[in-house]
Amino acid sequence: MAAVSGxxxxxFRQVTVRDAINQGMDEELERDEKVFLLGEEVAQYDGAxxxxxxxxxxxxxxxxxxxxxxxxxxxxxxxxxxxxGLRPICEFMTFNFSMQAIDQVINSAAKTYYxxxxxxxxxxxxxxxxxxxxGVAAQHSQCFAAWYGHxxxxxxxxxxxxxxxxxxxxSAIRDNNPVxxxxxxxxxxxPFEFPPEAQSKDFLVPIGKAKIERQGTHITVVSHSRxxxxxLEAAAVLSKEGVExxxxxxxxxxxxxxxxxxxxxMKTNHLVTVEGGWPQFGVGAEICARIMEGISKKPVxxxxxxxIKRLKLAFALSQLSLPSPRSCIQFxxxxxxxxxxx
Amino acid sequence: xxxHSTFAGEGHPLDAVLVGLRPCGAHxxxxxxxxxxxxxxxHLLGHLKETWGHPSPAxxxxxxxxxxxxxxxxxxxxxxxxRVLSGASQKPASRVLIASRNFAxxxxxxxxxxxxxxxEEGPPVTTVLTREDGLKYYRxxxxxxxxxxxxxxxYKQKIIRGFCHLCDGQEACCVGLEAGINPTDHLITAYRAxxxxxxxxxxxxxxxxxxxxxxxxxxxxxxxxMHMYAKNFYGGNGIVGxxxxxxxxxxxxxxxxxxxxxxxxxxxxGAANQGQIFEAYNMAALWKLPCIFICENNRYGMGTSxxxxxxxxxxxxxxxxxxxxxxxxxxxxxxxxxxxxxAAYCRSGKGPILMELQTxxxxxxSMSDPGVSYRTxxxxxxxxxxxxxxxxxxxxxxxxxLASVEELKEIDVEVRKEIEDAAQFATADPEPPLEExxxxxxxxxxxxxxxxxxxxxxxKSVS
Numbered sequence: 001m002a003a004v005s006g007x008x009x010x011x012f013r014q015v016t017v018r019d020a021i022n023q024g025m026d027e028e029l030e031r032d033e034k035v036f037l038l039g040e041e042v043a044q045y046d047g048a049x050x051x052x053x054x055x056x057x058x059x060x061x062x063x064x065x066x067x068x069x070x071x072x073x074x075x076x077x078x079x080x081x082x083x084x085g086l087r088p089i090c091e092f093m094t095f096n097f098s099m100q101a102i103d104q105v106i107n108s109a110a111k112t113y114y115x116x117x118x119x120x121x122x123x124x125x126x127x128x129x130x131x132x133x134x135g136v137a138a139q140h141s142q143c144f145a146a147w148y149g150h151x152x153x154x155x156x157x158x159x160x161x162x163x164x165x166x167x168x169x170x171s172a173i174r175d176n177n178p179v180x181x182x183x184x185x186x187x188x189x190x191p192f193e194f195p196p197e198a199q200s201k202d203f204l205v206p207i208g209k210a211k212i213e214r215q216g217t218h219i220t221v222v223s224h225s226r227x228x229x230x231x232l233e234a235a236a237v238l239s240k241e242g243v244e245x246x247x248x249x250x251x252x253x254x255x256x257x258x259x260x261x262x263x264x265x266m267k268t269n270h271l272v273t274v275e276g277g278w279p280q281f282g283v284g285a286e287i288c289a290r291i292m293e294g295i296s297k298k299p300v301x302x303x304x305x306x307x308i309k310r311l312k313l314a315f316a317l318s319q320l321s322l323p324s325p326r327s328c329i330q331f332x333x334x335x336x337x338x339x340x341x342x
Numbered sequence: 343x344x345x346h347s348t349f350a351g352e353g354h355p356l357d358a359v360l361v362g363l364r365p366c367g368a369h370x371x372x373x374x375x376x377x378x379x380x381x382x383x384x385h386l387l388g389h390l391k392e393t394w395g396h397p398s399p400a401x402x403x404x405x406x407x408x409x410x411x412x413x414x415x416x417x418x419x420x421x422x423x424x425r426v427l428s429g430a431s432q433k434p435a436s437r438v439l440i441a442s443r444n445f446a447x448x449x450x451x452x453x454x455x456x457x458x459x460x461x462e463e464g465p466p467v468t469t470v471l472t473r474e475d476g477l478k479y480y481r482x483x484x485x486x487x488x489x490x491x492x493x494x495x496x497y498k499q500k501i502i503r504g505f506c507h508l509c510d511g512q513e514a515c516c517v518g519l520e521a522g523i524n525p526t527d528h529l530i531t532a533y534r535a536x537x538x539x540x541x542x543x544x545x546x547x548x549x550x551x552x553x554x555x556x557x558x559x560x561x562x563x564x565x566x567x568m569h570m571y572a573k574n575f576y577g578g579n580g581i582v583g584x585x586x587x588x589x590x591x592x593x594x595x596x597x598x599x600x601x602x603x604x605x606x607x608x609x610x611x612g613a614a615n616q617g618q619i620f621e622a623y624n625m626a627a628l629w630k631l632p633c634i635f636i637c638e639n640n641r642y643g644m645g646t647s648x649x650x651x652x653x654x655x656x657x658x659x660x661x662x663x664x665x666x667x668x669x670x671x672x673x674x675x676x677x678x679x680x681x682x683x684x685a686a687y688c689r690s691g692k693g694p695i696l697m698e699l700q701t702x703x704x705x706x707x708s709m710s711d712p713g714v715s716y717r718t719x720x721x722x723x724x725x726x727x728x729x730x731x732x733x734x735x736x737x738x739x740x741x742x743x744l745a746s747v748e749e750l751k752e753i754d755v756e757v758r759k760e761i762e763d764a765a766q767f768a769t770a771d772p773e774p775p776l777e778e779x780x781x782x783x784x785x786x787x788x789x790x791x792x793x794x795x796x797x798x799x800x801x802k803s804v805s
Binding site for chain 2: 036062065067068070072073074075076077078079080081082083084085086103104107108112113114115116117118119120121123152153155175176177255293294
């Protein structure tokens with residue numbers, strides 16, 4: 001009986017992205033004493049967005065540390081602690097505030113292993129919500145994927161669903177390199193089905209590997225974070241019209257999984273990139289450049305936040321300026337009928 | 343006044359030279375030198391001038407009068423002597439005459455009282471220096487001094503390129519701090535880091551080879567002057583002020599691990615105005631981190647004097663709620679005592695403490711700065727002649743019979759040789775191979791490909 005019950009798979013559960021990250025951190029805190037979390041409101045407030053709920057009660061002051069509002073200072077402290085052998089998780093309340101600490105992330109964390117000739121590693125995770133939320137205006141809505149993705153020595157991950165979130169935070173904590181995890185505030189409360197393997201304490205999503213969320217043959221749609229959901233909704237609508245989209249969830253911005261993207265584009269001959277960042281010098285721009293260099297004969301169409309440069313508080317306007325399912329649908333339609341390159 | 347010759351056999355040509363020299367400390371020194379190599383005889387003049395021409399404490403005055411007489415005589419005889427000796431075979435460097443003087447084992451010195459901020463008591467005003475420690479500190483300071491001067495020379499020959507910030511003049515800081523802590527304690531500093539790299543345990547060879555960008559350098563030639571690392575030494579940091587929160591983080595790790603270790607977190611008078619330092623002060627005090635914040639005040643932040651940069655130049659008070667002490671950074675014993683005091687304070691769990699070391703750099707900010715457009719040559723010369731840290735230690739040791747001038751000169755010669763050998767190595771060692779350009783981007787990862795200057799150039803990256 002005992003042997004049989006061991007074979008029974010645990011059923012799928014609905015887990016929100018918030019709880020998935022919480023679980024991932026909890027498991028890693030339990031597994032390794034050197035792991036600790038610091039940031040504004042992470043302890044007694046249970047996290048500004050409740051992502052670290054319950055952790056302070058369980059682990060106490062030593063391992064879950066509330067910091068003053070001093071991003072540059074506490075990011076530097078976290079990097080120093082990592083250099084001395086601990087494994088900190090440094091939370092930025094949003095990545096907009098990480099700009100104040102960006103010198104510590106890039107110059108102190110990312111570049112050190114190289115400059116020391118391999119002597120000094122920095123096993124740190126910087127995490128927090130990135131990109132646009134709901135009506136929070138320009139200063140609180142920037143996507144940093146392109147900024148951090150630019151820098152060698154750094155790993156940058158961007159989860160979409162709960163499985164991504166838990167697997168990537170665990171991989172990031174176990175990685176001996178500085179990892180930036182770009183979450184999304186609007187995704188925190190969204191529940192997803194959690195496959196049984198994701199419920200294991202050793203469930204990891206490898207950094208550097210994209211996932212094909214939906215197979216298709218007519219067009220490749222590449223995205224990361226919240227827009228992945230938009231792409232899937234758009235794909236469902238287009239499917240009714242006979243257009244089958246292959247939706248790729250990047251999961252990792254750096255090192256980027258170009259193999260998966262290239263293989264897909266070789267199959268479909270069409271590519272659309274969708275992201276929450278600005279188009280110039282963005283993630284999509286990099287993908288297009290690499291496709292141009294790599295596959296060379298197939299020009300690419302790109303769609304992102306396009307010509308809207310500033311986010312206004314006006315809700316309706318902000319709806320239009322970001323990728324949405326409706327806007328994702330419009331574009332492929334356009335490409336199929338008038339911009340047909342093979 | 344003349345004594346018996348130290349050489350066996352009568353009528354030896356050297357006897358004439360040595361007449362009358364015995365009362366002066368130079369006697370033993372010259373004896374061994376002339377035996378070894380005639381060429382060095384010419385260097386004698388230089389040494390003698392240095393010894394006797396030095397601003398002398400009263401005790402030297404008597405000897406000077408005797409020795410001036412000898413000096414004239416020496417000049418006439420040296421030519422003859424070197425001719426005589428040049429035909430002699432070179433003996434290995436073993437002493438003919440061991441200076442059979444009895445040295446004191448230790449001596450007590452008075453040191454300057456530190457200015458205090460939020461402290462009832464400070465470090466002691468007297469300290470005991472053993473002969474062994476004194477010789478060690480002297481050797482270390484002299485090594486740092488000569489290493490920096492060699493780096494200056496190599497830079498001017500364009501063998502070292504890029505950034506090069508020298509710390510000659512500030513030797514008492516790096517050697518004194520190291521004397522006050524344990525090897526298991528931690529230290530982080532900014533870019534004027536060569537001295538600390540040495541005191542924290544790396545060899546001159548590895549340091550100079552890193553400066554010249556060769557694969558024998560401590561960072562395999564990929565870090566250069568500002569990015570040298572050793573056990574419990576976290577560099578070498580290029581961004582002014584960024585190392586201070588890092589140091590507070592290392593102190594957090596010390597407290598987290600519960601091992602009774604402290605972290606020395608250094609910054610300069612220029613960096614002292616960085617905002618992130620105040621953020622670090624706040625968190626260190628709040629969480630009682632065992633962090634010793636140390637401001638190495640050499641009076642100039644690049645070309646800006648402290649008066650032009652800071653509304654308050656009392657750097658030891660700038661920690662506000664953090665207790666502080668202002669220390670004479672040119673006196674190694676003062677630095678050592680203050681460090682011991684500060685380390686004991688931190689280890690007792692009271693939280694961070696701040697030390698300001700008042701020191702001076704002889705060189706400009708970096709090799710591209712002559713260092714005289716914002717300060718006068720007279721000022722530099724005055725510090726050199728009155729407060730040079732190596733000179734101060736040497737005077738103390740010789741006057742207290744902890745060592746002889748000859749012995750210290752021996753050390754000088756050995757140090758010069760060590761530096762020369764290291765410079766040879768640093769010049770001859772090959773650069774790291776181009777294939778390794780992409781190495782060490784990530785730690786503990788399987789090898790991967792890195793794009794080079796264009797899409798067809800690829801480098802392999804190995805952790």
